[in-house]
Amino acid sequence: MTPLRRLLSLAVPALVVLAAEPLYLLVDTAVVGHLGAVPLAGLSVAVVLMSQVSNLLTFLSYGTTATAARLYGAGRRTEAVAEGVQATWLAVVVGMALVVVGQVAARPVADLLAGSSEVADATVGWLRIGLFGWPLVLITMAGNGWMRGVQDTARPLRYVLAGNGISALLCPILVHVVGWGLTGSAIANVVAQVISAAMFIRALMAEQVSLRPSPSKMRAQLSMGRDLLLRGIAFQASHISATTVAAHMSTATVGAHQIVLQLWNFLGLVLDSLAIAAQSLVGESLGASDERHARSVAWQVAGYGLIFGSALGVVFALLAGVLPHAFTTDPAVLAEVPHAWWFFVALQPICGVVFALDGVLVGAGDAAFMRNSTLLAAFAGFLPLIWAAYLFGWGLVGIWAGLSAFLVVRLVAVVSRTRSGRWAVVGAVR
Template identity: 40%
Template sequence: MRAAPSEPSRRSHDREILALAVPAFGALVAEPLFLMADSAIVGHLGTPQLAGVGVASAALTTATGVFVFLAYATTAAVARRIGAGDRRGAVQQGVDGLWLALGLAVPVVLLTLLLAPWAAGVLGASPTAAPYAVTYLRISSLGIPAMLLVLAATGVLRGLQDTRTPLVVAVAGFTANIGLNAGLVYGAGLGVAGSAWGTVLAQTGMAAVYLVVVVRGARRERASLRPDPAGIRAGARAGGPLLVRTVSLRAVLMIATAVAARLGDDQVAAHQITMTLFSFLAFALDAIAIAGQAIIGRYLGASDAPGARAATRRMVEWGLGSGVVLGLLVVLARPLYVPLFTPDPVVQGQLHTALLLLALSQPVAGLVFVLDGVLMGAGDGPYLARAALATLAVFAPVAVAVPATGTGLAGLWWAMNLFMLVRAVFLVARARGGRWLVTGAVRS
C-alpha cells in the first residue's frame, strides 16, 4: 500500500468513519431488539408460547436474513453514483433496489405461509409449541415485504452517506413495537397472534417512513418512480454473489450449532451464550464495515483510487483497534456478565475456554469485517462469494470432526477461529492487490 496518510487526512477519515459508523451501530443493535421484545412479552404467556415464538423467530430470521444483500448491494451502487456527482442516478438506483425488494418479497411470503408447519417441525418445535410457532410465523410473513423494503431503503440512505435516518427509524420502530405488542397481547387478549401483528405493524410503519423519504428524494432529483426492468436486473446481478456469500456464512453458523448439539447439554448451553456474545460483537464491528461500504463506494465513484486505499488503511486500523478493545472486554468483564447468562457452575466452566477463544479472535474479526465492507463497497461481490465458499469448505470438515476428536467446545471454537483466520487470508490477499479498485459511476 502507499505511504500513510498525513495527520489531517487521518483526522478527516476518522470524522467520516465515526459519523457513519456510530449511528449505524445504533440501528444494527435496534434490529434484534424487535425479537427480544417479542420474547420478553410472550414469555409471560407461558413456556409453550415462548418456545413457539423462539422457533418462528429463527425461521423468520433465516428467511429474511439471506436478503441482506438488498442493503449491501444498494449501498455500493448508490455511493458510486454519489461519488461521480450523479445524485439523480444514485436515487434512481435506490428506487430500482426497492422494486427488487418487492419482487423478491412476494414468493418469500407465499412460501412462508405454505411451509410454516414444515419449518416448525424441522426446527424442533414440540407438539405443544408448534401451533404457536405456525401462528406467529404465518402472521409475521405478512411483514416480510416491509422488512425487505427496509433493507433496500437502508442501503439507499447509507449510499447517500446518511446513517442517522436509519437510526431514528429503527429506534422509533422498536418503541412502537413494544407498545403495540403489549397492547395487542394483553390489552386485546390476542396472545401470540397479537405479538406477531404488533411486529408486522411496526415494520410496516418503518417501511412507510422510508418510502416517504426515498420518494421525496426521487421527486427532488426528478428520478422516475416506475420500475425499470434493466435497473432491477442490474441490482439482482450485483446482489446474486452477495447472496451466495451470506448463505455460505450462515451455513458456518448452522454447522457450528449442529456440532455443539452433539457435545452435550452443558456444552450446548455454553456455546449458545458464546454465540450470543459473538453476534453482539459482530454488530459493533459491522458498523465500521457499513461505513466502509459507503465511503469506498463514493471514492471509487469519484475515480479516486488513492483515496480509497487511504480510507481502507485507516478503517483497517479502526477495525484492528476495536477488535483488541472488544477482546479485552470479553475477558475482563466475564465476572460481570457470565452470571447474568447462567448460574450453573458446569456451564460457567465450559464458558471459560470458549470466551477466551472468542476474545482471541476479535482483532482478526475486526480486520475481516472492515475488509468485507470495503470490498462490498467496491462492488467486488463475485470474489466475496468465492472466498466465502472456500472458507466454508475449509471450516466444515474441521468442525464436523470435533466430536470425534474429543476436544469438545474448545475444539469447536478453535474451528470458529480458523474460520475467521481463513476469511482474513482471503480478504487481505484481495485488498493488497488492485483488482478491486474499479473506478467510475458504475462497476463494469
C-alpha cells in the first residue's frame, strides 16, 4: 500500500467519525432554528458550553492515540489497548463529576453568558437534560483514542454513525412532531451518546486485556493530559468569550454566530481527519524508531491539508447566499451571518495546515509545545480582539478578526516547530 493510500485508509473513516457529531449538531441547529431566535440562541450557548468542556478533555482521545500508537508501532498491541481501558475509567470518573458540577452551575453560568433571561431559560432547560450525556461523550472519546492508536478505524465509524444517525432521525420528531421543542433536542442528543458509548464499552470488554483500573497508568495519562488541558482552556476561554460577547450584542448576533460557528466546527473536524491519520502514523513510526518516516508523514499531511482547506473555502464561498437559509428564516439573524461568513471562508486554507500539523505534533506527544503555542495565540491574538469588539461595538467582524489572529499565530508556531524536528523523539514512550 502506498503512503498516500495508507494515509487515506485511516483518514476517510476518521473523517466520517469526526464529522458525525458536528453534522448532527448542524441538523439540530436547523431543526431548532425553525422554532425561532430565542430557542436557537439558547441552543447556541448550551452547545458551546457542552462542546468546550468536552474539548478540554481531548487528552482522553488524542493523548490515548499518541501513546497507544507508539506502543502499537513497537509491537505491543495489548499494552496499547490497555491504555484505552485506563482512559475509559478516567472518562467515567470525570464525566460523573461533570454531571454533578454542571447541574449546580447551569443556572448561574447561563445567566452570565446568555445575555437575556429568555435565552438563559432556554439554555438551562437544554442543559439540565444534555448534561447526562457528558460521561458518555468522554467514554466515546477514549474508545476512539485507543482504536485509532491500533489503526482500527472501521469499528469507531460504525459506532458513532449508529448513535448519531438514530438521533438525527429522532430530533425533528421530538422537537416538532411530539412538540417538546428544545427539550426534545436535548433528549435526542443524549440518546446518541448512550448508543455510541455502549458500543465502545462492549468492544473494550471483548479485548483480551485486564479491565481493572490502574492508578499509576491513569496518572501517566493525566501527566500528558495536563498540557492538553491547559491548551484546551485557552480554546475554551476564547470561544466562550466569543459567544458571550455575541450574546450581549443581540439575539440575532449570537444566532448568526451559532450558525457560522457550527459550520466552522464541522469543517474543522473534517480537516482534522488527516490529522487523526497523522497521529496514528507518526506515533507508529516513532514507536518503531523510524524518525525519517515520521518527518515525511508530517509534510505530506500538511500539503494535503492546504489543498483540502482551499477546496472547502471555494465550496463555501459559492454557498454563501444559500446555506444560511437552511438554518433559520429569521431576517435579523440572516442579516448578521455575512459579517462572519467571509472570515470563515478565507481561513479554511490556513486551517488545513494548522489542524494537520497539530495532529502531527500531538501524535508525537509534543504536548508542552502545543500548550505554549496555543496559550500565546489565545492571549496575544484572540482574546484581546474579542473584548475590543465588545468595547468598541465591532460586532461579528471584530469577533472573527480575533479568530483570524489566533490561527495566524498558530500557523507560524506549528510550521516552525515541524521544521525544527525537535518533536521527533523515537521510542515506545516519549
